[in-house]
Amino acid sequence: MKTLIILVLCSLAVVCLTSDASTGSQPAGDNPAQEGLFVERDEASNVVRQKRAAAQLTQFQLESLREVCEANLACEHMMxxxxIIAAYTAYYGPIPY
Structure with a gap:
């Protein structure tokens, strides 16, 4: 097990050293890997998943929020x-899905 860990660490060090050496010889502006780093806003919004509205939550998701809120008496009363959406958001922050 120790041999495997040492082997992985040595290979990681070799990869880091060789990647630094290859990028150090090129001028900063001629790096082709950075050409596609930035995208337009319209293109990014198509790629990134949009956050769902509260009305689009499934019954299973609403039930899981209800279970979390039932553990807190004040949240249960507000629920x-x-x-449920207003109570969960008030006590636990934004809905995680």
Missing amino acids: DTNG
Whole structure:
């Protein structure tokens, strides 16, 4: 096991040293790897998944939020009066999905 760890660390060091040596000889502006680093906003919005609205949550997702909120008595009371989305957001922050 120790031999494997040493082998992995040595190979990682070799990769780091060879990558630094190859990029150090090129001028900063001629690096072809950085050409596609930035994209237009329209293109990025097509790639990045948009956040779902509260009405689009599935029944399973709403039930899991309800279970989390039931553990807190104040959140459970707010859930009964204002709804699960408002209660969860008030006590636990933005909905994770």
